[in-house]
Amino acid sequence: MRISIIGPAYPLRGGIAHHVYWLRQELTARGHTVQVISFRKLYPRIFFPGTTELDVSNIKLDAGALALLTPLNPISWRRTFKEVQAFSPDAVLFQWWQPFFGPTVGMLARWFRKSGIKCIIECHNVFPHEGSPVDVRLTRFALSAADHLITHSRKDRKDLLDLIPGMAVSVANLPRLKEFSGPAGQRRDGRTILFFGKVRAYKGLPLLLGAMPEVLAKVECKLMVVGEFYDPIEKYQKLISDLGIDSHIQIINRYVANEEVVPIFERADVLVLPYLSASQSGVARIALSNGLPVIASSVGGLSETIIDGVNGMLFTPGDSGALAARLVSYFTNNLGPGLSANILAEAADKKQHLERVIEQIAGASEPVTNSCSV
Numbered sequence: 453m454r455i456s457i458i459g460p461a462y463p464l465r466g467g468i469a470h471h472v473y474w475l476r477q478e479l480t481a482r483g484h485t486v487q488v489i490s491f492r493k494l495y496p497r498i499f500f501p502g503t504t505e506l507d508v509s510n511i512k513l514d515a516g517a518l519a520l521l522t523p524l525n526p527i528s529w530r531r532t533f534k535e536v537q538a539f540s541p542d543a544v545l546f547q548w549w550q551p552f553f554g555p556t557v558g559m560l561a562r563w564f565r566k567s568g569i570k571c572i573i574e575c576h577n578v579f580p581h582e583g584s585p586v587d588v589r590l591t592r593f594a595l596s597a598a599d600h601l602i603t604h605s606r607k608d609r610k611d612l613l614d615l616i617p618g619m620a621v622s623v624a625n626l627p628r629l630k631e632f633s634g635p636a637g638q639r640r641d642g643r644t645i646l647f648f649g650k651v652r653a654y655k656g657l658p659l660l661l662g663a664m665p666e667v668l669a670k671v672e673c674k675l676m677v678v679g680e681f682y683d684p685i686e687k688y689q690k691l692i693s694d695l696g697i698d699s700h701i702q703i704i705n706r707y708v709a710n711e712e713v714v715p716i717f718e719r720a721d722v723l724v725l726p727y728l729s730a731s732q733s734g735v736a737r738i739a740l741s742n743g744l745p746v747i748a749s750s751v752g753g754l755s756e757t758i759i760d761g762v763n764g765m766l767f768t769p770g771d772s773g774a775l776a777a778r779l780v781s782y783f784t785n786n787l788g789p790g791l792s793a794n795i796l797a798e799a800a801d802k803k804q805h806l807e808r809v810i811e812q813i814a815g816a817s818e819p820v821t822n823s824c825s826v
Contacts, residue, residue, distance in 0.1 A: 453813055454485045456536045458560070459547025461490035461517035465507035465707065467734040468547050468576055473513040474629050475545070478806050487539045489532055490517035495552070496524070503680065509710035511631060523556050533563050543570040543813040546598070549577045554590030561597035572813065573598040577731045578611045592616060602809065604732040605753025624809070625757070626732055628741035634714040636743055636796050640788030643673035645779065646720035646744075648708075649735045651681040656726035656749065657688065659772050663726075664697045666776035671783045678704045678716055717742045721788050722764075726775060730754050740798075745791035747778050763795045 461472045469490075476486045494505055507513075520535060522528045536544060544564050546557055561571040573595055579587050592615055595601060601621045603609050612621045651657055657677065664675060681688070685705055692701050708716065717723075723739040723746045730752035739746050740757075746764035748754045758764040765782060767774040782788065 453543075453810075454487075454539065454541040455479060455813060456487045456489060456539055456541040456544045457515075457547070458489045458521070458532070458536075458544060458557075460494060461488050461515040461519075462513055463506050464490060464494060465505060465509075468549055469507065469515075470513050470629060470632075470710075471576075471626075471734075472517070472547060473515040474627055475809070476515045478627075479809075482806070482810075484810075487536065487541065488515045488517035489521065489536065490515075490519045491521040491523070492519045492528070493522055503707065507710070511710040513629075513631060513710060521556065523553055526559075529556060529560055533560060536564065536569070537567060541569060543572055545809065545813070546571065546573040548573050548575045548594065550580055551584075551587040551590035551594075554594040558590075558594040558597050561594070565597065565599065570600075570813065571598045572600045572602060572809070574809070575601055575603045575608060575612065575731075578603070578608050578615070588615070595619070605756050607752050607756070608731050626734060626737045627806075628737050631710060632713050632717075632738045633741040634718055638718055638743060638792065640721045640743070640745060640792040641786055642721040642788075643671065643783050644719060644721045645673060645675045646717070646723045646739075647675065647677045647679075647726075648716065648723065648738075649679045651677070651679055651683055651685075651688070653683060654727060654729050656728045656770075658691060659726040659728075659770065659775065660724055661688070661691050661695060661697070661701075662772040663776035663779065664700065665695055666773065667779045668697065668700060670780050673779075673783060674700050674702065676702045676704070676716070676720065678708060680707045681705050713738065714742065717744055720744055722747055722779075722782055724775070724779070725749065725754060727751055727754065728769060732757065740795050743792040743796045745782075745788055745795065747775070747782065749775075761791075763791060763798070 457472055457475055459472045460469045462469055476488055479486050520528055520532045564571050596616050601612055601619055602624055604626050606623055609621050609623050692698055723744050725733055725748040727749050732753040736746050736757050746758050748758045749769040750766040751769045755766055758766055760766045765778045767778050
């Protein structure tokens with residue numbers, strides 16, 4: 453089959469760009485012909501709190517994309533439409549994560565469908581974690597233009613059907629990238645906690661910091677906070693100082709290059725995701741691909757990925773005492789090695805994700821509207 457993927461790709465950075473690379477690699481390996489269309493620029497500077505949109509890693513996850521799109525420039529939408537139309541794909545697979553791109557995705561999908569090209573939208577988030585009053589309208593405009601939607605959790609599938617009743621929606625777990633998978637064999641029997649990824653309010657880092665004094669009263673351990681701060685770092689530094697836990701916290705405030713990811717996860721004994729809201733987590737997928745257990749709040753799709761007592765532990769969202777109790781239990785009972793062994797024994801899930809994409813492109817399955825297919 454011929455497949456066009458539209459989404460952020462190298463040299464743009466981030467988890468969805470990595471996912472686009474994975475899709476192209478895996479689909480091409482299975483004999484499909486793939487075109488990737490990316491963005492010249494994602495956001496106006498005023499909307500982007502990070503240091504740069506570009507990936508400066510030595511390991512380049514390059515999907516061979518054509519950088520054509522600018523979200524606020526409709527001329528670039530027409531150029532993209534013509535480029536895809538000339539490629540003559542069986543289907544276009546959009547990547548969706550933010551209502552800001554609603555006009556771009558919604559118009560392109562309508563043009564493609566009018567010209568006879570099937571449109572599938574893969575939703576990494578349905579709505580943003582920190583939204584605005586126009587999000588619902590923009591999201592409905594974009595996603596209602598698709599023939600089929602793919603999401604990564606049953607929770608997101610429910611949200612999509614509430615938003616667009618009757619839409620064909622299927623669920624596929626996020627895959628694991630081999631580039632972020634280290635060698636098996638880490639025992640995970642030390643006492644190093646990892647918080648990884650962009651630091652934003654919804655990710656709940658203050659909750660984890662607030663749990664640390666209770667943990668440290670019973671267990672000697674340390675916390676690595678690794679990722680670029682999108683919130684002012686000063687308020688976190690003040691909280692750490694006020695809690696008197698400075699000597700137990702290491703902060704690495706920057707975007708982590710691809711080649712650094714595995715070594716950082718190798719140093720940790722447990723990943724903590726104290727999220728206040730979530731759809732799914734690419735960070736959790738990296739942890740699991742490295743045999744690293746996860747302690748997560750039971751929000752969104754996290755409770756579908758993290759199975760309590762099997763590959764990690766869950767706690768009540770927003771409850772720092774419950775998180776502290778989980779961490780103390782994890783370390784005092786030396787749960788890391790057993791949970792890690794469970795993770796490594798699990799079957800790889802990339803086939804399930806790819807087959808879900810391919811079957812929708814090929815039209816090989818009945819639309820999923822009344823039951824969840826996982």
